[in-house]
Amino acid sequence: MIINGVTIDETFAEAFPMKGTRLIITALNAKWAMISAQAFTGFATSVIACGCEAGIERELDPSETPDGRPGVSILIFAMGGKGLAKQVETRAGQCVLTSPTSALFSGLESETEMALGQNLRYFGDGFQISKMIDGKRYWRIPVMDGEFLTQEKTGVQASVGGGNFLVLAESQAQALAACEAAIVEMKKIPNVIMPFPGGVVRSGSKVGSKFKALNASTNDAFCPTLKGQTKSDLSPEVESVMEIVIDGLTKEDIDKAMRVGIQAVCDLGAENGIRRISAGNYGGKLGPFHFHLQEIMA
Amino acid sequence: MSSLIFTLNTSVKQRIDCSPLTSDLLADKSVADIAAIELVVGNAIERVDALFDITGDDASDIKFVNSTDKLDFVGRNMTSGKLTVEGNVGGYLGLFLDGGEIEVTGNTGIYTACEMKSGQIKVNGNAGDFVGGVRPGYRNGMTGGTVIVTGNTGARTGDHMRRGMILIEGNAGDYCGARMISGTIAVLGGVGAHLGYAMKRGTLLLMQAPAQGISANFNDCGSHTLAFLPLLFNSFAKLESKFASVESFSRVQRYAGDVAGIGMGEILVKI
Numbered sequence: 001m002i003i004n005g006v007t008i009d010e011t012f013a014e015a016f017p018m019k020g021t022r023l024i025i026t027a028l029n030a031k032w033a034m035i036s037a038q039a040f041t042g043f044a045t046s047v048i049a050c051g052c053e054a055g056i057e058r059e060l061d062p063s064e065t066p067d068g069r070p071g072v073s074i075l076i077f078a079m080g081g082k083g084l085a086k087q088v089e090t091r092a093g094q095c096v097l098t099s100p101t102s103a104l105f106s107g108l109e110s111e112t113e114m115a116l117g118q119n120l121r122y123f124g125d126g127f128q129i130s131k132m133i134d135g136k137r138y139w140r141i142p143v144m145d146g147e148f149l150t151q152e153k154t155g156v157q158a159s160v161g162g163g164n165f166l167v168l169a170e171s172q173a174q175a176l177a178a179c180e181a182a183i184v185e186m187k188k189i190p191n192v193i194m195p196f197p198g199g200v201v202r203s204g205s206k207v208g209s210k211f212k213a214l215n216a217s218t219n220d221a222f223c224p225t226l227k228g229q230t231k232s233d234l235s236p237e238v239e240s241v242m243e244i245v246i247d248g249l250t251k252e253d254i255d256k257a258m259r260v261g262i263q264a265v266c267d268l269g270a271e272n273g274i275r276r277i278s279a280g281n282y283g284g285k286l287g288p289f290h291f292h293l294q295e296i297m298a
Numbered sequence: 299m300s301s302l303i304f305t306l307n308t309s310v311k312q313r314i315d316c317s318p319l320t321s322d323l324l325a326d327k328s329v330a331d332i333a334a335i336e337l338v339v340g341n342a343i344e345r346v347d348a349l350f351d352i353t354g355d356d357a358s359d360i361k362f363v364n365s366t367d368k369l370d371f372v373g374r375n376m377t378s379g380k381l382t383v384e385g386n387v388g389g390y391l392g393l394f395l396d397g398g399e400i401e402v403t404g405n406t407g408i409y410t411a412c413e414m415k416s417g418q419i420k421v422n423g424n425a426g427d428f429v430g431g432v433r434p435g436y437r438n439g440m441t442g443g444t445v446i447v448t449g450n451t452g453a454r455t456g457d458h459m460r461r462g463m464i465l466i467e468g469n470a471g472d473y474c475g476a477r478m479i480s481g482t483i484a485v486l487g488g489v490g491a492h493l494g495y496a497m498k499r500g501t502l503l504l505m506q507a508p509a510q511g512i513s514a515n516f517n518d519c520g521s522h523t524l525a526f527l528p529l530l531f532n533s534f535a536k537l538e539s540k541f542a543s544v545e546s547f548s549r550v551q552r553y554a555g556d557v558a559g560i561g562m563g564e565i566l567v568k569i
Contacts, residue, residue: 066529067526067528126562129501129562131501131530133526140525140526147525
């Protein structure tokens, strides 16, 4: 398949099951809601070493938030429910509770729930106040700038992590420009995040390593400087490869995000140095969710 | 199917225990069966059809018509359905209510919503003493649900209340929130003396400062913007009540007490 001079490889991206939730952070103004959200989602690019993958889904208008203040919606994913709960609790405690004027709410309704502010309340040292509003429990925790309001629980749902595609370009600058264009479009899709810095990762990995301590290592088949040293998947004119990784609440959400992202890259086309779109295919070793590029773009 | 209607057809001198006449207990019963149910009237027993004309057959939608304040225990232990009372009703309306809706067009007697667990009671009139309270000797009053009173409430509203919400569009009597364990009472009108007496936790939300002042057992914590209040007002929006149209606010003067006890309750006064 070729779109605007860009070859879409006959391959698929492999993704794996995760547990995910959506949280809503609000604050006195959009600036502080964003600061808190950025703190919460910091160092959350990959479960390989961060324990979770998290990102900002979008900014929320005051009319969209529970307390009528500006807010930010974030998604966080982990390999299991317990790991997710731990990450949410520590990040909420250190990054949202501490952030001036913030409040924290669940953004996901689900039969399965986990603690959100349930344990943070003990920071109130006995002065915390519970409020049941519309069947949901909230905690009012006295803090030095007033009160930190947090919902007691948030929903958890089975999700998908690791959807991806690779952008193969003639230069680093062209690969980056294409990925930036893709991210702009993908950010318009709900229920997904691209957890890496700016949504783009330049150090895509393969499963396993020659070093026993590592369970992932550089994806040498797509490293342009190794073209003559390893079994490369790159043609001579490809000088740079970048990857966009997508986590979503459902497989369908990732499908949509991949479609608009790849389309944005292809819109730049061969005339802008984009040669191929490929994907992280690990021969079925990584996960049960397969995103076939040509089917997505059909 | 049409509403199951009990029209009081006699001038009642003694109190009637209406607790057998709820959706739960009348489900799957024929009109003849219902007519034969025996009610305690004072120290006597009377059949339902000796007191009420019965029409309709939908036990999930019960109406008491021509009601008087002699009808006690209406809606006791009800868990589902709708119960409407046209007229006044006696004591213990919605005792142990655990679901469903009760609406009264007139006034209610003492212990309305006593030890209620969930559901909604709306009184389109005045309610007596101990709304949402606890029976003497017991520890927990109302533990859930919502009570709306469009008129005034008597003394000791929310006595030993543990959870849930009481919304009073008129005035609340003396000792409002007394011995309250938790939950929320909001009052659009005025409140009587001894507000929050022996209150442990919970919130008394007032739209106007108490005419008789705040007890010395409550300490002034200053004026604050509280983030939970907009959520609370949002939750009122779906109610058929003046509270649905109250303009949301978050600035309040906060008083904490009763400091003679654990002092974790709060009186919030709009500023």
